[in-house]
Amino acid sequence: MDDFRQQQTFRLLSRAVLGVLRNAQDGELPLFAWTLGLSQADLLEMLSACAPELGTMEALPDAQYQQLLAQRPPLHNDLLFMLLANRSAAENPQHGRWLAHAVAVASLGSRHLWQDMGLSSRQELNQLLQCYLYPLHVRNRSDAKWKHFLYAELAEQLGRPGLKPPECHSNQKRTVCHPSGTGNLT
Numbered sequence: 001m002d003d004f005r006q007q008q009t010f011r012l013l014s015r016a017v018l019g020v021l022r023n024a025q026d027g028e029l030p031l032f033a034w035t036l037g038l039s040q041a042d043l044l045e046m047l048s049a050c051a052p053e054l055g056t057m058e059a060l061p062d063a064q065y066q067q068l069l070a071q072r073p074p075l076h077n078d079l080l081f082m083l084l085a086n087r088s089a090a091e092n093p094q095h096g097r098w099l100a101h102a103v104a105v106a107s108l109g110s111r112h113l114w115q116d117m118g119l120s121s122r123q124e125l126n127q128l129l130q131c132y133l134y135p136l137h138v139r140n141r142s143d144a145k146w147k148h149f150l151y152a153e154l155a156e157q158l159g160r161p162g163l164k165p166p167e168c169h170s171n172q173k174r175t176v177c178h179p180s181g182t183g184n185l186t
Contacts, residue, residue, distance in 0.1 A: 009131050012124055013095055014050035019118015020102045023109065029116060032071040033105035036098075037080060040065045046098050073108060073166065079154055080104040088134040096132040103133070103150070108166050113146040122146075 017036070024033035036043060044057050059065070083103055087096035102117060109116030114125040125146060129137040140149045147165040155163035 009127065010095065012119075012128055013099055013132070016117045016119055016125075016128060017046065017050050017098055017102050020106050020116070022118055023106070023116055028111070029105065029109045030071065030073065032068055032073065032076075033108060035065070035068050036101040036105055037069070037072065037076060038101055050098070075154070075163075075166075076104055076108075078158060079107060079150065082150075082154055082157055083133060083136070086133050086135040088132055091132055099128055099132045103129075103146075107147050107150060113150075 020029065020036065021034055023029045024031060036046070038046065040059055040062070044059060047054060047057055060068075080100060083100035084097065087093060087100065103113070106113055106116040112122065114120075114122045117125065119125055119128075126137070129146070136150070136153065139153070140146070144152070151163050151165045155161055
């Protein structure tokens with residue numbers, strides 16, 4: 001990838017990371033999402049890289065940050081490990097790690113993944129996944145909605161058929177999450 005495209009993709013990654021944090025702060029995602037599941041030192045390092053205009057950020061008291069991390073929902077680590085295992089070899093591994101963390105926590109929201117990440121479109125999410133999580137991106141041949149695809153992959157990996165994204169249980173209309181009706185969501 002040329003330097004210009006790398007810079008564009010990193011700016012998009014930065015928007016996604018900041019979008020997840022904003023959605024957590026606004027109550028669109030569980031408050032745990034504000035940590036991205038990262039240690040506080042890693043979160044501050046990521047913010048410094050993705051939003052240098054914020055300057056030096058002050059850390060929360062450790063006990064308070066640990067309380068946020070303790071709200072980690074079930075399956076979060078399983079999903080995160082699956083995402084991390086599917087990072088693109090040719091791209092910056094740190095950027096792939098940050099995206100994996102952002103995707104894992106954004107999948108806890110009730111909207112489309114691209115919306116829960118604060119992106120403008122599914123195409124922007126596709127661009128990030130193609131760059132940083134390419135092995136997963138190419139496996140979504142049926143163009144399933146990303147949350148459903150990720151949880152279907154996780155279900156297969158864990159041997160738990162029928163696993164659905166956390167906020168999907170109320171969505172009984174398959175066509176909302178998979179308009180073509182042809183994709184395999186389980």
